[in-house]
Amino acid sequence: MAPLEQQQKIIVGVDGSDAAIEALRVARTLAEPLKAPVEAWACWDVPPGYGLYLAVGTEGFKYAAKEVLRQSLVMAFGAERPQNLRGRLVQGKPAPLLIEATRNASLLIVGRRGHGTFVTGSVSSACISHAHCPVLVVHAPQEPAEDVGRSVDQ
Numbered sequence: 001m002a003p004l005e006q007q008q009k010i011i012v013g014v015d016g017s018d019a020a021i022e023a024l025r026v027a028r029t030l031a032e033p034l035k036a037p038v039e040a041w042a043c044w045d046v047p048p049g050y051g052l053y054l055a056v057g058t059e060g061f062k063y064a065a066k067e068v069l070r071q072s073l074v075m076a077f078g079a080e081r082p083q084n085l086r087g088r089l090v091q092g093k094p095a096p097l098l099i100e101a102t103r104n105a106s107l108l109i110v111g112r113r114g115h116g117t118f119v120t121g122s123v124s125s126a127c128i129s130h131a132h133c134p135v136l137v138v139h140a141p142q143e144p145a146e147d148v149g150r151s152v153d154q
Contacts, residue, residue, distance in 0.1 A: 008106030009037045013098050013123060014087075016068040018140035019111025024076035024085075026138050027109050031084055036106065038085045042069035043094035065089055095126035102131040109136045 012027045014020045027038045044065030069087050077085075090097050102108050108131050110124045124137050 009039055009104070010107045010109060011098065011101050011105045012038060012040045013094060013108070013110040013127075014040045014042045014069055014072045015094070015111070015123075016072055017111050017113055019113060019138055021072050021076045021111075022141055023109045023111045023136075023138040024072060026136065028077070028082050028085070030107070030109075031082075036084070038082065039101075040069060040073065040085060040087045041090055041094075041098065041101065042066070042072075042087070043090050043092060043097050045091060045093055062089065062091070095123045095130075098123065098127055099130045099132070102127075102133045102135075105133050107134050107136060109138060112137050112139050 010027050010031050012020070012023050014024065024038075024040060027040075030036075031038045042065045044061050046061055066089055069089065073081055073085070073087060098108060098110070108127055110127055112124050113122075124135075127135050128137065
């Protein structure tokens with residue numbers, strides 16, 4: 001972890017999921033009182049077996065990640081993006097990139113996709129296990145149950 005004198009940043013992994021959008025909102029809430037910058041990372045890579053794209057170009061994959069990042073920021077904050085927030089597109093596999101980025105971060109926030117059990121290749125599980133700073137895993141917001149708050153006698 002970087003020395004405390006340096007201004008620490010919060011990194012958020014963004015993949016377009018509801019949990020990642022909620023992670024962006026949580027990052028804003030935590031960063032404001034700390035006056036910490038927030039970096040929203042959207043990672044992209046060429047899927048295995050797409051050797052032809054290496055010859056033709058990978059711009060489609062990069063563009064898709066850029067759109068996911070843009071749409072996620074709009075969904076999280078509307079038209080008024082926090083001033084301390086910066087979006088970042090990074091090429092490569094998300095887990096190793098985010099883990100390496102934690103060397104210079106005070107907090108990593110990732111969303112949990114909600115598969116219910118450990119999924120091989122889970123980005124959040126890899127980050128929890130290997131990050132160099134604390135990791136906060138955020139779940140997607142739940143719809144309130146209609147029965148919450150009702151008594152049995154009603």
